Amino acid sequence: MLKPKIAPSMLSSDFANLAMLKCGADWLHLDIMSLFTGNWGELVQRIKLKSMWPGVALKPGTNIEEVYPLLDGEDSVEMVLCMTVDPGFGGQKFMPEMMNKVHALRKKYPSLDIEVDGGLGPSTIDMAASAGANCIVAGSLVFGASDPAHVISLMRKSIENAQGVG
Template identity: 80%
Template structure:
């Protein structure tokens, strides 16, 4: 009898809505996080240091913004000397799952895609079979889905549908 060891590398995307994200860079880096996304609303005083520390721990920096935050607030982080590599547009108010998707947030996704054609743009909140096409068509290429996947009778089917929608839009653009 032989032992077979199977290994794989999953991308662990950590999105933190905390008042001092600098406190979490070291522990998440040690834990093996792949990406570290912080909120633009709480990090204005130390963006540069935060992005540098995230990168120094081998993680990919991202910045998130809530539905009411103007999109222009993330531009300095995307265009800076040491830029973030992803912008996460919250499509619900952060804090709890199961909220309804806010279609008006797609204007932010469209503005980001137009201004930064190669930027990774992630959307989070209310994403599922009925909203994925809207998000993908607006320019989102990274999707966070919670309730629509974990509450589905067939999670794999929902994941496949979400992935297919994003891939179709990317293929046609």
């Protein structure tokens, strides 16, 4: 059983108030695009040496098979982020067809942290959790809430219920 993880996205935050970890968040999510064009294994090793978790993001147009080589082997990533919107464009609707990628990853890699980001809200978190996501990224849903701790708790319960824990 994977631990449910909630990661408020810093892109939606007020940088003067990053108290989400006190509200029950597991970590703060920040996308960093790498322009690293050398050896993938070397990049993963560098990230791990800095006590960070290397991961890879799948855009909606990327085939799931392209990530498999990055998950198999000695220098594998520790997390896959399935984007449910096209990155870089705000206000998009959640693409439910991306849950097929989440389901395929969960089936092939049962202990992998699978994160879902983009257009998540009360009506889509359950769908992501049911498909196999154990990490939920939500920006405005958390940072825009009057009670972020309550929203984080609801998100965690959704994952637990989908895993049969709750």
